[in-house]
Every structure is written in structure tokens, then in C-alpha cells.
Amino acid sequence: MPQTLSKALYNRLIRSPTLREVLENLHLLSGMDALFLDGLGNERVGFPRVAGLRLRRIIHRDPDSRDLIARRRLALLVGEASDAGIGFLEVMHPLTVEGEKVGYLVLSAARNAEDAGPGMRESWSHLAGAGGTTSWKEWREAWLELPYLDARCVRAWEGCLARYGAELMQQVKIPGVDPNPGKLPPLILQGCQYIGEHFGESLRLQEVAKVCGVSAEHFSRVFHQSTGLRFREYLAETRIHHACVELTETDDRIGDIAYRCGFSTLSRFNHSFRELTGVTPRDWRKRVRF
Secondary structure: OOOHHHHHHHHHHHHOHHHHHHHHHHHHHHOOEEEEEOOOOOEEEEEOOOOOOHHHHHHHHOHHHHHHHHHHHHHHHOOOOOHHHHOOEEEEEEEEEOOEEEEEEEEEEEEOOOOOOHHHHHHHHHHHHOOOOOOHHHHHHHHHOOOEOOHHHHHHHHHHHHHHHHHHHHHOOOOOOOOOHHHOOHHHHHHHHHHHHHOOOOOOHHHHHHHOOOOHHHHHHHHHHHHOOOHHHHHHHHHHHHHHHHHHHOOOOHHHHHHHOOOOOHHHHHHHHHHHHOOOHHHHHHHHOO
């Protein structure tokens, strides 16, 4: 099963007023923008809703700058780069369930030197080379306006994010769901196994329930109670999960991947992919291969 519980918790987090309250509190305490990122480093929820810091507003107004920063942030999340790679500091804390990452709490952005360091200059150069229109003077002035964090401050904020994150996960946990996927009811494990073997076909709830020897109504009810997901949500996420693997590991055409993963039209695939990942299939492929 592709991260059933983490997906369920992610869906609850995105809709949770508690998450927005946490982000607002973090912003008020730190003076930085407080964000919730998905596993790809995409900003899904933030406080303030419009970037509060001038440097982040500069980045958001330029599509090329946004894309470059998103790719560098993804590298940070998978441990392939240092903070110097994006020219400013972000304090991050992963939210996990059973070792699976649900998302990240982030404070953005800060500087870690009193003067304009080489990382900041390098970041501006890359943005300019990628088509960014921000001048060096504007970029440098905005960077100097960022809060200053030394190593001790970073550790303190990491601890703060960890405490807020633990409380947040406790409040949005799924009632009645065991945090160990291996303890899901045999009926649900059987259904998920069947979905995993036939996701490329035109699957319906009635078909899966029949294979499991129960009515569609019973399977649907037990599935939602056990995982926090609707059948159609889990099927879509299974298909997108496999599409992500193919986009990463093959050079096949996106349309061919969509049809192999059970989508009847490319437009439906593109819509579902963006809804679940926050990016288009083409952008996903670009980011994981930069």
C-alpha cells in the first residue's frame, strides 16, 4: 500500500484549522513566514497567506525564481544540498507517522551572516541565469532585511517546530485508526492488495468488494473507518504513486504513463496529478531530475 496513513493524515492536515493556527503562532513568534510543505517542497499552506518577507515576495512574483527555489528546496529535503544552496536559511521539521513523512513545518526565511555571503550571491546569479528579472541591488537589500539566525537560534527554532509538530499530529490523528498499517483489517489488506495489482484497469468499488466477498456498502464503510480515505481517493493515490515512479525512472511519454496507470484521458490524469502533488507531471519529472 502506498503510504495509506500518511496520505490520510496529509489530507486531514491540509483541511485542519489547527494547522493554520499553528502557522499563525509560529509567524507571530518568529517574524518569519510559517509554511506547511508537502513531500516535494511545495508550499500548500502558509501564514501570512501572501508572503510577508520582501525576499519571498520577490521569489513568488517570478515563475523562474519560484521553480529554481522549489528545486533547491527539494534537494535540501532529500539531503542532496546545503542551506547555502538557496541563499538563505529555512528551519524545517518533518511531520511523520510510522516513519513516513506527511509534510514539513517550515520557518522561512532568515540569513546566517551579517553581510551578503557567497551563497546569496550565487543564488541570485542562478535566478538571473534562469530568466529571473530581479536586480542584484533589490535582491541584496531584501536579503539584508531577513531576520538573523545564528546556530543557537536555529537549534531553538528546530526544537520549537518539533514541539508544535508533535501537538499538531496528535490533534489531527484519525479517530479509530491504528498507526500500524500492518494491523489494518484483513478485508482492507485484501482490497488494497487487489487494487495494487489491478490499478491500471478500470476498477470499481463493486468489483473490489466482490473479490473480497462483501457488499460494496460494507467495504466502503470499513475502508473509510480503517484508513480515513474514501475508496476513490485511495485508488487515485495508488495510480498517482505508480505514475510518479514511472516519471522518475523512465523516459516514456506522459500520455503513455497515464494510460498504463488507469487514467482514461490525459486531462483527467493531469488534473488528478496536480491535485495530489501540487505540480504537473512535467514539473515533477523536471524536479526529480534537476
